[in-house]
Amino acid sequence: MTKRPRAQFAAWLQTGNTITQQFLAIGGQPDMVSLAGGLPAAELYPVETLRAAADRALTRWGSAAMEYGPVEGLLALRDAIAQRLRAQTGRAFGVENVLLTTGAMQGLDLVGKALVDAGESIVVQFPTYLGALDAWRPRCPVYEKLDWNELERPGFDATLGRAKFVYAVPNYSNPTGVLVPQVQRSALLEKVLASGTWLLEDDPYHALQFEGETGPSMLASAAARSDGPYQGPVIYLGTLSKSIAPGLRVGWAVAEIEMIRMLALAKQSTDLSSSIFTQAVALDLIERDFDLEHARKIVPVYRQRRDALCAEASMHLAEWFEWDVPPGGMFVWMRARDPRIDTDALYEIALQEKVAFVPSSVFDPMGKDRSSMRLNFTRGSPEVIKEGVRRLETAVRRYLHR
Ligand SMILES: Cc1ncc(COP(=O)(O)O)c(C=O)c1O
Numbered sequence: 001m002t003k004r005p006r007a008q009f010a011a012w013l014q015t016g017n018t019i020t021q022q023f024l025a026i027g028g029q030p031d032m033v034s035l036a037g038g039l040p041a042a043e044l045y046p047v048e049t050l051r052a053a054a055d056r057a058l059t060r061w062g063s064a065a066m067e068y069g070p071v072e073g074l075l076a077l078r079d080a081i082a083q084r085l086r087a088q089t090g091r092a093f094g095v096e097n098v099l100l101t102t103g104a105m106q107g108l109d110l111v112g113k114a115l116v117d118a119g120e121s122i123v124v125q126f127p128t129y130l131g132a133l134d135a136w137r138p139r140c141p142v143y144e145k146l147d148w149n150e151l152e153r154p155g156f157d158a159t160l161g162r163a164k165f166v167y168a169v170p171n172y173s174n175p176t177g178v179l180v181p182q183v184q185r186s187a188l189l190e191k192v193l194a195s196g197t198w199l200l201e202d203d204p205y206h207a208l209q210f211e212g213e214t215g216p217s218m219l220a221s222a223a224a225r226s227d228g229p230y231q232g233p234v235i236y237l238g239t240l241s242k243s244i245a246p247g248l249r250v251g252w253a254v255a256e257i258e259m260i261r262m263l264a265l266a267k268q269s270t271d272l273s274s275s276i277f278t279q280a281v282a283l284d285l286i287e288r289d290f291d292l293e294h295a296r297k298i299v300p301v302y303r304q305r306r307d308a309l310c311a312e313a314s315m316h317l318a319e320w321f322e323w324d325v326p327p328g329g330m331f332v333w334m335r336a337r338d339p340r341i342d343t344d345a346l347y348e349i350a351l352q353e354k355v356a357f358v359p360s361s362v363f364d365p366m367g368k369d370r371s372s373m374r375l376n377f378t379r380g381s382p383e384v385i386k387e388g389v390r391r392l393e394t395a396v397r398r399y400l401h402r
Helices: 011-015 019-027 047-066 075-089 103-115 130-139 156-162 182-195 218-223 257-271 276-287 290-316 343-352 382-400
Strands: 098-101 121-125 142-146 165-168 198-202 234-239 251-254 331-336 372-376
Touching (some): 011 130, 075 218, 075 276, 098 257, 103 130, 103 198, 103 234, 103 251, 103 257, 121 156, 142 165, 156 182, 182 198, 198 218, 218 234, 290 331, 290 382, 343 372, 343 382
Parallel strands (some): 121 142, 121 165, 165 198, 198 234
Antiparallel strands (some): 098 251, 234 251, 331 372
């Protein structure tokens, strides 16, 4: 029998990247200091609280927690999330506005699946969250730029008019750590309303607020514009990954009813339903406001780690990089002042020096920007972070004297 070549993988896979897998693998190497991942501090995961919550959830739900659930998720948890939204905004959010997802990551995937056909455009921040670019890769979109400082630039209204949706992370963005001011959020919302497009607000970091105030979400601002059931253009993604633990894989999308229906249709063919067991655990935690309580506990630790990173970087990296101290979140975005620095190339040398970061090229929708790098400050202790920064200095010196 003649051997025939196997069928090819789909074309979009040729454009994919393995960087996320690489970073997860690097994080596991004992002698490596990884400033690359976007991971919480493992020693702060509330394991005992989760054990007790799981116990209570199993007592309450029994074998029902082991079943396939409704595609929209556990009704009581959807209701608890809607209740919170009603309390926060004074507006009429109901269970029908909430879809539970396997992390916010699945929300990104589902919005792409529900809205985008090949060649259609999405307006995103440059740089933007790598996971979002990954999620939408199979949809083959075209990316247009959202520049918060240039919302009035000629042509931007037309860009919005063509786009299927705008994607924004206004609170302590990944990768830049930027907190977008309320005036800019309002200005964008006005434009989105005028253009008839959707706005996807991805908000995993809002609880990681070190100083100042985030102000209302864009979802809340959109809801405030009318009474009655929510009908705004904002699709909001929430998650327990950063305020409790990513291992729960509990996230949610909030949107007007028709969009929730379409996202549920998209989700049905992805996984039927997310884990009802972890949703039952999440319900127990949210009913006790444990996520809010736990965030208050981790914030001072993360603030101290951010300060350690920035202080050490001032001593060791300021000659070649500049950055803004982020008022929250998990990342410092370092921009090279020295035009000789290409962070893709620096990355290879940094790995030899046993330190990892994420180069800017992977966050650039065009894949080109090599001028910056993202450093994480939440995973390691201040001592480990400082050691990482010192290794980076060694790497930069070696890179420049090659
Ligand atoms: C901006 C952004 N969106 C979504 C996610 C994914 O979150 P989840 O763990 O809820 O899937 C992350 C995780 O790092 C993120 O930074």
